[in-house]
Amino acid sequence: MNRASAVQILALPGIPMVKAGDDIAALIEAGLVRAGLRLQAGDVLVIAQKIVSKAEGRxxxxxxxxxxxxxxxxxxxxxxxxxxxxxxxxxxxxxxxxxxxxxxxxxxxxxxxxxxxxxxxxxxxxxxxxxxxxLLPRDPDGSAEALRARLSSAAGVAVAVIINDSFGRAWRRGTVGVAIGAAGLPALLDLRGTPDLFGRALQVTVSGFADEIAAAASLVMGQADEAQPVVLVRGLTWRAPDAPASELVRPPAEDLFR
CATH class of the missing domain: 3.90.1660.10 (CofE-like domain)
Structure with missing residues (x-):
């Protein structure tokens, strides 16, 4: 994987309060126009779970x-x-x-x-x-895929979508943004076998790529009255195949704490 040397994290302005039946993709397209932005290949749109759930009647x-x-x-x-x-x-x-x-x-x-x-x-x-x-969306990965397909088709370039929620962590205080839905990118990046700085092959490193992006987007998305539920992340690169956010859930056989 080629790591980015710089990443832009841009909140789309003017996203209104969402209600059941609203067209999230159309709201995002309007937000891009207001911001004077055009989607580029490799862009990642991080969308707050709440507006997806509201639009889906949850x-x-x-x-x-x-x-x-x-x-x-x-x-x-x-x-x-x-x-x-x-x-x-x-x-x-x-x-x-x-x-x-x-x-x-x-x-x-x-x-x-x-x-x-x-x-x-x-x-x-x-x-x-x-x-x-x-409630959470019934199928966050499916919701992310539907939005990815719609936005990619309209823009004429391949983009990715992450649905973001705030989770606490068992051994650390505070909440962070995590990906509960993802499409168009690998939710996990398996780095096992790649060399470290000294040529030693990594043995266990698997990066929660979608969670890292979700957490970064949360810095501008906020969790209170910021009203910035859609964030564009630009500048990332990856070469691994797409994998949904469900891949981030640790299987019971690997879980040492439950």
Missing amino acids: LIDLASVTPSAEAVKLAEQVQKDPRVIELILSESVRVVRARPNLVITQHRLGFVMANAGVDQSNIASAEEAAQHAL
Whole structure:
């Protein structure tokens, strides 16, 4: 792999609040026009999970949710709305840990994450958000591929797309951007066998390429009121074949901690 010596990270201006049914690709194309940018081969568009979920109709009215007995019991333990807990359980294959105000689950997509990605921040006004919750896209890799195909076709060049979310880490404080969906690039770069500075072949190094890009984009995307949910990353190069973000999930046979 030839590493880039410089990378541009550019937030697209004027992306509006997204609602169900909105055309994300068209919003991105309009943002590029406003910024005076044209897509180039190898560009990576990093898109916040929230706007993808909203466009795909994943905003749930809590009034429509009936909590199960299991959800009611867990809600008492963690001091959360039992309707939100029901959504968390419905999106999960198992609960890993639970304590007041936090549930760690294994999501149906394989991610081990807080609250199964069920979120009430930055989805609506405070009053509306209290009555709604946002779920992850049903198929983030599929969503990324659909956007990649659409944007590449319109621009006439091959671009990549990453769907970005914020995850905490088991042994470190703070959240970082990670790729939950990816298309048009290798989510992982296997560097095993390549030489280090002294010619010694790397034995175990596999780079989380899509996660590195997602984290870099988060520096300008932000996580509060920045309202910059689409970021263009330009200047990266790679030669490995495309692989989706699902490849980033560690298989159970390799997991030493669960």
